Amino acid sequence: MRTSLFALTLLLAGTAQAQEVRTDRGTLRGATAEGVASFKGIPYAAAPVGPLRWHAPMPVPGWTGTRDATGYGNDCVQARMPGDLANTTLPMSEDCLFLNVWTPRPRAGAKLAVMVYIHGGGFSTGSGSAAILDGSRLAARGVVVVTFNYRLGRFGFFATPALTREAGGGPTGNWALMDQLAALQWVKRNIASFGGDPANVTIFGESAGGESVSRLMVSPAAKGLFAKAIAASGGGRDSWPDLAAGEAKGLAFAKRAGAEDLAALRALPADKVQGGINLLNGDEAHYSGPMTDGRIVTGDTDALLAAGKARGIRYVVGSNSDELGFIPAPFLKGFVAKATEKLGAAADAVRTAYGSAEAYARHIPSDYTFTEPAFSLAGRQAAHGPTWLYRFGYVAEAKRATLAGASHATDVPYQFDNLAAAGGKPSPADMAAARLVADHWAAFAKTGDPGWARFDPGAQMLVISNNGSAAAPAGTPEIMAIAAARDAAKQK
Template sequence: MIQTLRQLKTRTGWTAACLGLTFAAVGACAQGPVAAVSPAGPSVEMRIAQGPIRGVDEGAVLSFKNIPYAAPPVGDLRWRAPRPAPRWTEVRDAGAYGDDCIQARPMWDDTQTRLPVSEDCLSLNVWTPKDHAGGPAPVIVWIHGGGFVMGSGSQPIFDGARLAARGAVVVTFNYRLGRFGFFAHPALTAEAGDEPTGNYGLMDQVAALKWVHDNIAALGGDPTRVTVMGQSAGGGSVLQLMNIPQARGLFHRAVVQSGGGRDHWPALREAGGARSAESVGVAFATAQSLRDATTADLRSIPADKVKGRLDLLTPEKDTYSGPLVDGRFVVAQVMDAFARGAQADVPMIIGATDMELGVVPALFRGMLADRTLEDAGLSRESLMAIYGDRDRLNTYMPSELTFIEPARRLAALDAGKGRPVWLYSFGYVPEGKRRDTAGAGHATDVPFSFDTLDRMKGAFTEADQKIAAAMADYWVAFARDGRPDAAHQPAWPRYDARSDRALLIGADGVTTGPAPQAARLDALGRLRDSRASGAR
């Protein structure tokens, strides 16, 4: 799918942002670029286990930025599991964001920050309510998207002040991206011994959750009520964290926004020389003129070479594998783990937008559909009986196959094990965008769930803001109580596959009803399951 977007860019001059398909972006063209706003206010000092910090009093909330949650992964610590965070004795300035993790930041995506990038990037940001009269507050830990190659916890759209003002402590953070975060090589595997290898970015996520567990009480948070929440690659990360043994007990609720679930991550190694994460790592080392590379050889590669040109339109598949199933940290594909009931027993909200990838101009939908089918190992013919005609297939299938069907299936699997889960479908388009946009594209729900429409360019109406208020209320209520009951909002029933009811967020407001396109999604699920069974 990413390669298709790259082809569209090359052949037509369209950018992914204007197609509404930026996996890290928040509907850049549909919503307009973010407005970078830095809060100003008096300083405030608090103490965490590492030492004293000085943040900003923003009125109803206090903010603390650029707090290291692990040692800088530089030099000999590149491509190692995160090490303990540093300590200090002098007051540390926590009034401004730190560096983003190294990435090839494309100019077409103006939802990204323009902060410096470096390998020394493992920091987090905290917004906490000023008033803690009711006791420790629930905690929301946000994992950003970006296809595991882009993004940061410092993007303006992820400002946590509005959620914190509702009574939650909000944490955003950076994790290693691209080859810095996801890289396997036989030399590194041998060095790791019995320890996990390859998924350094996911290891960072667990390290951030450990930091929250150990430190958040000092900032007003309740370490026994931690919600991990993410969108796109961040949502996929949440799904894997529910199955990573080292993450158990570090969070107590999960929110998955457009997280997929049927993605097939490569294995660390494969028999017979088949493509694997290690073989891709060897190919990268060879491209750097390093045959039979040692760990010292690998760590001597200049950061710019490690970065390469990786972004959402330049996947560099021959030399970059992305996240992998290493067998010790990531032990299974998400859908397989959920089917066995191996996921963490925590309440979950899961859903997707109604037109994730369907906002592509009609001229290019066939290319995107072909690539989606190739990735899934399916043929057009196998899907024509489901969609009826080519135009409908091209318009809806990429979104439904990649995001919408997996979300509903994972909800059903979770509910089938007796676990509390709530399903939603986000189809709201801001009133000023409806003449140009047929549905809610990928990531357009994020400024609503953070209640940060004011960080977007463009005029937003009272109706738009009402939707943002409702989503933020639901999310904070879920973090607080483990169920998304919010005052003055419609009741949201717990998901049950027999009734198949979801929260529907659309032009008519917030309602509940049958999950959209249920028959079509059932047929897609049967097709995907049949394909998966045949591949085993």
């Protein structure tokens, strides 16, 4: 009798591990572990290959039977950066438009808050399937978590006059942003089947993903696809080149590749299109990156936020305390020179605000690129919707001897409460910091309030440091000086 009961228990436990959900294209079978169901490698758009290379995302063909969703799909083609925690060992392919879902209640009608993550990587590297982005621990807080891939590098951003004509007045060039929109549209159509509430979607992302978040907030193409947004280390004060500039670089690439028409361009081998583009190789003569295309991206984020184009969207925005501090001093000089050139005549006033030339040289690269943009975007959106500003400065205890502050992307495993996937052995204090950040993010998704005071005329923000979290003034003299210089330059 005991043997039969034991066998029955094993059978029921095994059954509990499998989970099926019906989407608009067919049925998926996922897996359950520790109370959270996961569904991986779900195609949200047709493979962008052959005639669909450099084409708006097309619908996925439906399937009969049950599709296995226990393994990740391909990564998008890229030149991976050595040592990047966002790397995977998954195959790379142009057939890469897959998403992943984690949910604690995989049933229709649960109406859980939904969190959709947009990965970083400079729009040229990265994956929604990286180990540090496993959504299990975040989903265990009572939210549905979605991650996804989007086309990268020259596959994701490429324009020519022929492509513009082919688009027939529709969006062109920013294929990666079209992928992001397609993933959000998939969420709107399907997430209720996984227990999510399509009317309560938060998008969040870091670096290029954070910039994507802010760009989508002000994009007419994204209207109605989400209600809340978290932009981490996304900059946002820069101007993207216009479509004509993108077309010129596209033509330069086509000439170099010896491809005279769209058919020839679409027949090029993937590695020739990719061309080694990553954060260290921008191929600037032949690659535009993201563009102000006039359809999805209609202008600069800061100006559009100030004009109320994201009215009503609840917004959390922030940066890390020492974004570029990991760059060796000799290499940092180039970043200092670039920021100084952009500040122009105001550089002396900004240098004075820092109090010394040494402090200016140490901090201006990070502050110009990330800290001041977060402050300024918060100020613009605060006039049109509830807004919160933060600064993440926690450094893992094992790294405090070598890092003076939180460098770029070190916050991502904390957002997912996923330090074990980041390597090393996290200390109890490290794990407590991760719980704190993930709790704030999940609370914002569920309630619309992350749990600290809103950004106000006094420019208050939350600082998460090695000593815990506390309110602090955001408008420090150096940040105010950078903001004043950039505002004045924009008005010219």
